[in-house]
Amino acid sequence: MCQMCEEPERAEEQYLIEVLDRIREYGWCVQGVRGPGSRPPWAYTAGLTVRGLPELAVTGLSLHEAAYVLNAGAEHILHTGPPEPGEQWLLPRLPALEVVKLSAPATHLHIAVCCYGTGIEAMQLVYADPAGRFPWSPQYNFGLGGQPVLGVRRA
Template identity: 40%
Template sequence: MRGVTVDWGPRDNAAVVPVMTICDHTDEQCIGSGAGAGRLDLSVGEYRLVRKPRQKGAAMCWQCDNPHRTTDEYLDELRTTIRDHGWAVQFVESDQRPLAYTIGLHDKGLPELLVTGMHAQTATKLLNVIGHQMVDEGMVLQPAVHIDCGGRFLLEVVEVEHPDVHLKFAVGLQGSNICAFQLVWADDAGRWPWDRRWSHGRRSQPVLGVRSPLPE
């Protein structure tokens, strides 16, 4: 299996691409999910927006905190982030199925990136590290490639089967004709989520596509 190695260490540029966090609409632990909580237009995704990752189990919904602001205004915030930083990272917080993905790489002629089963801070750094490698260093990814992140993570690239289902805001800004690659990560024993004994505590790692052989 062909692979590449990237540096997981700190980068001056990687830290400045911010993350916007939303709660999966099935997660009722957000403190803004009670009376007055709204949901976004279903054309973008049935999510509640929050400004930052949950702190000690709580985060204020963006829509509850800004009841008179619209979905279009949130998309404008994403556009501003993409304009200022090159892309944005969207984290979807859920106890059962957290995921994070980039928005903006498609407009550079690159696939968007997605990772599941990670906490917001780690997922954001991973996506930014690989994103910077693609944008700044010209790294080319394709399905089945393995990536060694400086010994911190071993990844396999899997093409996302239905980006329109999982990358709602990327589709909302860039249209449905996007390609996305999932960065599937191995556990501490080097096992993959398709292996029988893959384990990482209580977290699961849904694989949102079908593995493919590396082209000759």
């Protein structure tokens, strides 16, 4: 669950004010969501839209790991510009990443949508397993899955 969902007594408006304050201070913020039931968690940025960049998302990682990947990805696109679907990145201290355009960003990026509307663009940073395989490989993570891809891979 997201922090807003974990603290239902706090008004959504107050939470959004805090998010916007963090975006003003840091340039973006990372929002984590625990997957409901047995679904893997996901996390995403809010704030990159203001800079003319897509928001970034990652699935299947703890919030700490996801924040590390998303912050590194955000720093990267601040210097290189908007990524193209299918790009592969090799960033320091991270597994290989491939960029996949989210099919329906508004479905997964609630806080970003609250801040910027349903027309936001978003890219998923899909990461390789320790053997260098991506989720579209049947051998990824020894066939155990764990990283849903929220769009269609551009091969």
